[in-house]
Amino acid sequence: MKYFATAFLVMATSFIGHSQTYEIGAIVGGTNFVGDVGKTNFISPNAFAFGAIVKWNRSPRHAFRLSIISANLKGNDSESNESRRRERGYSFQNKVNEISAGIEYTFWDYNIYNGRQVSTPYLYTGLTYFLYKASYITSQKEFRDYDQAGAIAIPMVLGYKAKLGDNFAVAVEIGARYTFTDDIDGSNPVKGLANSENLKFGNVNNNDWYIFTGVNFNFTFGRKPCYCNF
Secondary structure, three states: OHHHHHHHHHHHHHHHHHOOEEEEEEEEEEEEEEOOOOOOOOOOOOEEEEEEEEEEEEEOOEEEEEEEEEEEEEEEHHHOOOHHHHHHOOEEEEEEEEEEEEEEEEOOOOOOOOOOOOEEEEEEEEEEEEEEEEEEEOOOOOEEEEEEEEEEEEEEEEEEEEEEEOOEEEEEEEEEEEEOOOOOOOOOOOHHHOOOHHHOOOOOOOOOEEEEEEEEEEEEEEOOOOOOOO
16 A cells, blocks of 8 residues: 555645645545455445545536545455355455546536636546456355555546535545456455466456545645637
8 A cells, every 4th residue: 555655645736736726635535346256236335445536627617637546355255245255155255455546527617716716517437457356255154365466457437526615625435446356255356376277266357446435625725727729
């Protein structure tokens, strides 16, 4: 996590040093996992996540955004609606540390300098890189990690944000991460165990997803921007 924090601070400083108006704040919420172990509900938070976020509001309709999030992920077949999973009885717990950068688009103009309370739905997408524990599940149904691994994910976020004061804004969002790995739950080991066919289970052709549901609390800084040249 310390490497993500260092990268975040360097990039955030770069944003702030060149921006005209920006936001920086905290992220708190819950996560749930969708893969080969546990429930398959798309929105069903069962673990805690937290992080930090910085935005460069480049126009009333879009902002460049950078965030880091540390999230726990877990799943238990006993909670699944599928009878085959309940009979199998696997479970896992993992942790992801992600850094994400991309563009946030608002549905309506979000001008924080118009002297009124403003709010709008928004969409965010970009590119996410995350670290997690490479793992597998033994024949005794024990979840074991053996290395650290990293993978890319595509974030797909829908949210609603509102300016509540001169220098304060809050946002509520739901964001799915489609990952380029199938090993968060130990169902398709990577690295040194990538060729261990006896450890693989589930649908190895489908990658894992994890979903973040939470709130952003942001403080706004900077001078009134000029949106005339970009």
